[in-house]
Amino acid sequence: MSEVLAPAPAPVSSSAPVGTARKVAKIALIGNPNSGKSSLFNHLTGLNQKVGNFPGVTVDKKTGITHLTPSLKAQVIDLPGTYSLYPKSLDEKVIIDLLHDKKGESYPDVLVITADASNLKRNLLLFTQLADLKIPAVLALNMMDVAEKHGVKIDLAELQQELGVPVIPVNARNGSGIAALKIVLSEQVEPPRSSFYEIPDDLLVMVRQIRYYFELSNDYLALHYAHQYSKLSFLSEDDKEYIGDLVKKYGFKSNTLQAAETISRYTSINTLLLDAMRVTKAENNEQFSNKVDQVLTHKVFGYLIFFGVLFLMFQAIFAWASYPMDLIDGGVASLNAWIHTLAEGPLVDLLTEGVLAGLGGVLIFIPQIALLFAFIAILEETGYMARVTFLMDKIMRKFGLNGKSVVPLISGVACAVPAIMATRTIESWKDRLITIFVTPLMSCSARLPIYAIMIGLVVPEKYFLGFLSLQGLVLMALYLIGFVAAIVSAAILKWVLKTKERSYFIMEFPTYKMPRWKNVGLTIVEKSKAFVFQAGKVILAISVILWVMSTYGPGNSIEQAEARATAELTTLNLEEADAEAHVAGQKLEASYAGKFGKFIEPAIRPLGYDWKVGIALLTSFAAREVFVGTISTIYSVGDAENEATVKEKLMAQKDASGQPFFTPARAFSLLIFYVFAMQCMSTLAVVYRETKGWKWPILQLVYMTGLAYVSAFIVFRLFS
Incomplete structure (x- = not known):
């Protein structure tokens, strides 16, 4: 094992702890992507985390509480990964907004800068920029074990002396070094003593004017104001104009000066590393990752392996999620039944059929969300996800998407809710927004009951070559249509969406590692909590509204409908289940939902639908599979779980002229409508959650509804 020299005493003061007794200290974690920053955050905060958003921007902010000592705690902010202080994406922009605004409420007391010891030269570029801002800082040197394996020896005492900040070796995978880091942070950490970039003399007049005008603490911060004033959201328009x-007056050329600064910094970094680091890499030290990459990123085998992984992943998600989902569904049903044994009445119905049913609609998604994000976290932890995004980026970019858009799009075949949440791995806000916008066009599993029944009504059971089912081919075509629509919509949105942010794809391949199971578990908990407590609120509210609309009607219309339907039973001679469904159908027609169905009937009649189908369209917004249950109740077909009975009774339905109602024209019109229409309210809710507002969910709803309507109209006319 390589020798690692002990660090010199940390340059801290024993005077006062970070912060005061009247406020919680703020510690910001910042570093390059794949430097161990998020793992360090998880070790510091554990489950004491929450996700908010930075003021004024739609970018998630992870914060947590850590106990530096038994009596001293601090707030930890996990900033997005970045390679420098010159931002190229919305995620990176929040860093300069936070670090350049000393009056901001999130301005940190201390920076913990994470660096990969095996790639120290590149990581120190960001460090030197941060050091010149003169914010109190600590360098957490991660992956020392990896550096040693690659023949890299680091003299920590010399490095600490050169950098002018405490240097603490940590292992973010197993948590070693965290205790030492907390001890340092519990003391008064000083600003870095060293400076790494000298501002050219011809810029100093302009820089000093900015510095004194804004009362800034140092020249380098003032220089950043000159570089990035148009991106700093906390500056007023007058300040930006100044x-x-x-x-303009001084002919300040930002891009040229940024390049010159980077070259100057790397010169300084090379000099300081001459004494602090030695590399004795041997030929047999070739990384295992490089050999595996030759296969996993191959232009043929890479794609085959990727699609094989996806196939296995989603098969496992469907198989493993079904049991806990059934338990949740059965548990909610049993709870409803038990409550009904205790009491009856409108309030009990509201609790069971509205609140608990809506809650069940939220909780039933948790197994899928947990499993999907468990797989994604494992793929990311092992390093394979970086290879996938590289592999797919060239193809997806032609359509305005990103290599990282692949997993959310394919995840949408299972469920759009976790798929849209998975877009958080996309750094570019534009690419992420396009992916969120088009993902609901991928047919989710909730549409399968609709597809199965409608295809069974109008597509004969024929086989080609003895094994290719015509019905199966139609089903596959529906999924293909949704995928093509998503790709085409993304290409259109690429040109329509106006943004100053340019899309870059910078991907560093991490080495392959065993997953850190603690991080996987924390990811599952975090994503599940975000869904239940954010999107779940909207889902629950809409569920209650739909229950009220379906249960009550104007005046005494419900009672009159029930009495009329009961009287009709004496002449209809129906089975008990069909009789109950007949009464329920009449009551539904008299409800507010029924009235709404009658109201929208003129709008949907061009598609071949009547008011009954209109109600099913409305109620299926709660969840696509609700369509079958609603249409079963409306058409009085009895047990909606009996697929054959549903088909037979639907086939027996007649239109006003006495002809079969569900003709191929109407069935295919409905199929196309559900291929393109917004999936369900849970999808709308999670889009609201991910975009931090109603603008994009409403635009998405209008676009997809319009696309569904026009397409269904064309299909109905072609087949009529």
């Missing part, structure tokens, strides 16, 4: 005038 800096803009100075930039």
